[in-house]
Amino acid sequence: MSTDARNLYPLSEKAPHLVRSKTGLGLEDFTVDAVLEGRIVAQDLAITPEALRLQADVARATDRDRLAENFERAAELVAVPQEMLLDTYELLRPGRAKSADQLRERATLMRVDYGATRIAALIEEAADVCERRGLFTKRF
Amino acid sequence: MTQDQASRWKRMQEWDQRPLRLDSFSEESPENGFAVFHSPWDPAPGLTLGPDGAILEMDGRKAADFDILDAFIAAHHIDRTVAAEAMALDSTVVARMLVDVNVPREGLERLARGMTPAKLAEVVGRLSALESTFAYSKMRQRHSPGNQAHVTNAKDDPLQLAADSAIAVALGFDEIETTMRVAGNAWANALACTVGAAAGRGSTLFQCSIEEAEELKIGLAGLATYAETVSVYGSERSFVDGDDTPWSKTFLTAAYASRGIKARCTSGAGSELLMGFHEKCSVLYLEARCLCLQRAMGVQGTQNGGVDGAPLTASMPGGIRELMAENLLAVWLGLECASGNDTKTSESEIRIGAKITPYLLAGSDLITSGFGSIRAYDNSFNPSLFNAEEMEDYLVLQRDFEVDGGLAPLTEEEALAVRRQAVEAIDDVLDELGLARADAGMKASVIHASGSDDTETFPPVRTLQISRDIAARGLTALDVVRALALRGHRAMAENLMSMLRQRVSGDYLQTSAIVRDGKVVSAVNDPNHYSGPGTGYRMDEARWSRVKAVRGTINRSHVLDAEGSHEAPTGSAQFYPIGKAGKGHDPHEVVVGISPAFGERLHRTTAGHAVSDVLDALTRGILEGGGMPRVVRIRHTADTSFLGLSAAHLAGSGYGIGIQAKGTAIIHHRDRLPHMNLELFSNAPLVSLEQYRAMGRNAGRMTWGETPEPIIVTNDGQALGARFHPRVALLYAIETEMSEPGAEPEEMFFASAERNA
16 A cells, blocks of 8 residues: 555545455445344454554554554454454463463464464564563462 | 640641641652652663664663563664664753644654653653643644543443433543443443443444453444553563563554454553552653553553552652653654543642643643543542532633633533433333333433432342343344334434444544544544644634533623613612702711612622612611711712712711612712722622611711721632622623713612601
8 A cells, every 4th residue: 555545544434445344344334224124243343354454554654653563463363263362362461371382382373373473473572572581480 | 746736826727627638748769669750760861773773772771681661662662763863862952842833743753763761751851841731732643632531330320321421422522431340240331331322412432441351342242442451561570460561462452453442551650659660760761661662562542641640649749740741752652642630639629620721721632531420439440530520610621721621511401311312212222122121210310310329220230130131142232223223212323333334444443533423533634733823723613612601601681680670679668869969068967879770770789688778778877877868879980989989079977988789888088089988898799788787887977076996898718709700890881881971969869668668
């Protein structure tokens, strides 16, 4: 995306055609009648990786590269099921993983199963620093 | 202290009773973590880069010794392309750039990306409180200010949460945050606030503050749109004690975004101190570390400014100045700032008002990160800096300074209408979804209630069951939309639908994003570009006319309607003109000179006495003092001194009393200079009829050469100007309008009501 990503924002007003829900609904399909007719399901309330990547482009175009990276990590997590998401968060908390290797295994799983390369890199970095700082002590 | 009471200075004893004395004040003591802007243990700013751009040393610490914060900040915050340039700048020069309207925000944000925590802290430490406030107004991210409300309830009552959410939205809050007394009530709270927030104009971001896993689930169900529970701390051990690492929080931040939930971090001065791991550093330096970390994590914003540590920081010298300085750091780093002001930092209302004022003047993305929009006792986060009790004070402060604090007054009718709408809607939704049914008495008690003490509502076990059922059945915001629509709350269903539509585009995930009237407004499409007078946010006419419309404003027609009717009160004394007034000859005659509108257009003094009763009291008093009263209307002036002096010139004794319709009265003598009166009742609202009578008596006695004790009208310290001056100014304008230069005084026939009878 060019540096003109700013011109797409807000997507809901300037570029609604670029936004689709998980089941393929456009923004114009989000009506009360559609809900009453059962054409919108719970899955449609979720954001898509595509929308998050577009938001990353917008963030980068406004000099917020770190925010953009956050949206890119988020895009990788959309497909990660809730249980796995919470379990990985839990594992990253102090003392949950018994060793750096346990974190590295999770990083590999994220990379292989979900194509979550940025998330994997984040977890590996955590493993390295926590290892150096001795943060694998049991907390409870 | 067992000091003998008699030996004390009584003033100190009085001060002991002031609410201020309940506050604690701590001394600086850096080794114990009590240091605001600087501690001897704070590192000196510094950054050493290797030839390959690697960071070898930062703020006095070698890379091999980096703790988890240093490591994360070095890896993800420091922008190598700017670092050398930014770190080489003199801190005072940068501080001056922050307040220079000719240096754009974007350029300063670029420099911040190359600065270490110690450098950033050193720069903002060079600014005075006023300069920090000004820099904040220039550096804050979104052009238009906003505000956030706490909506909680001591009973976790779904009905009242819906009603109070509707009120919060109607007042103009851009975000609503709830939490529970009982964690299990989270789903009921979230559903109730979601419904209530759709009443009226609808569209506001909503958060249900609870443990992360539950918050993610609630968000995923469409029953919450933002989270601000991503707490970070400025030292490694407090971070770990807070049960997180920078990587776990970064993961969590991404996890929220992946579920379409806006997130912000929480940090603030004093938290490390409260947790016991301050490393002898100043609270500002530790917060600078937190904020660099937050930028590094890629979160869009922060709530800082003390937050829960604000009372502790406020106890230190310069503490309040520090809170603004750390808010400034947040926006300088390009973060949305919900600027604290969400904890009651003092028992002194003066300190509370002073605390909020710089934020009102500067504006902020969210001026408070939780205004207690409910009664203080209903606030499950603990009382906020401002609560429902003080709402109108806040609204008036906006009006005083002509600033937009994010809110606008509501009429009682408007408030009751949205409360009724919200309560009927939540009841219908609960019924439609088979969760519960409220009876008419419950609904009525909630609609009219101020706080949960006033309600008859669901018993606690019932509320818990509602919440469990929502979670167990996996109900989502779509079920709420459907229920609202099926039960005839179409407008509310549309409002909620417009919020759900926003989730799909993710527009509100950007920095400083809020939703107003169904549209996202953020630092991307509404950036702050303040560059001096004539730029920056100002309210437009429509907004200002709403903001300034506080309750109880008066104008001339109100005053005339209330006190200036042409009709005298029935049964009151009669007085009417009987010709031109001449000079009297009786050596004991006292002339009472009444003002042009006295008993003519104006019939009541500011103390509420009928003017005829006042006149009656004065004339009786004169008689009692041995004088002969005569009433004359002075028509060429309404000024008290000249009324009195003119009356004195007509009096055989040379003594006259001048009195205005509003009740200000004076005793004068013809040989005195105009402003050298003998007695004056200047605080008319406080004067009793008995005191007017005593004044008349004194005037009578003066005609016999006596020097009576002047009558003292005591003032207990009431702000009489605040209470009466608008009315007085309007009343007096009627007097001056009726006075005619050169008009002759008129002799008046006056007889008291009883003498008339």
